[in-house]
Amino acid sequence: MSPAEKDNKGDDYSREIAVAKVFIESKRYFVDVKENDKGRFVKITQVSEFDKDRIHLVLPMSAAQELANVLKKMGEKVKSASDDNAHSLYRGEFCGGYRQYFADLRRSKGGLYAAIGQVRVDRPLLRIPASGFNQLSDKLQSLVNEHGAGFMEPTEKLPESIKVFGGHNSYYLDCCRSERGFYVKLSEIRGANRSSVGIPRDMIDEMVDALQKMKLRIPQ
Secondary structure, eight states, X not given: OOHHHHHTTTOOSEEXXXXXXXXXXXXXXXXXXEEETTEXXXXXXXEETTEXXXXXXXXXXXXXXXXXXXXXXXXXXXXXXOTTSOSEEEEEEEXXXXXXXXXXXXEETTEEEEEEEETTOOSOOEEEEGGGHHHHXXXXXXXXXXXXXXXXXXXXXXOOOEEEEETTEEEEEEEEEETTEEEEEEEEEETTEEEEEEEEGGGHHHHHHXXXXXXXXXXX
């Protein structure tokens, strides 16, 4: 029984359309297509033989298509990644309706991997080893081609993120949108850790002024 089937116990709001499995190194990924009254979506569940915790990511069909594209691009980036690159090597951003997602190409002692999650959602990230980028991308593309027709909701193109390096840390400024409107998300990546704060659009000028004032107060 897949994790998605277990999740469906007692869940009357979604039904399973298709189930696929992808094995990458020591991890298993269940890629399930499900449907509820809001539409059809993909649920990716990561299971590791070294960690009993399961990590989930839910994607609208349009976002699943975008993730397939991002993983393909990351596969190309891996070929040109050098040993002296920073911890975060590349960032892919994609949307599904009002939801924003990111995929960071990172380096750890175990090698290159993609950290994938939803913007402004405090949950563990999917970790996809670089050796499986193309495999997972192909599986997502196959499921979208077979089950996505009529469920590809339009996505809104948002400005590209701005990236700033500081020592061993990486910082991102992302333009995001929720039901309440646009906001800027400031994220700090330190090793495998990520922390973020959201700033509503109508507070950006006030925040910039406050940062300038604080800068002047810092002792030289």
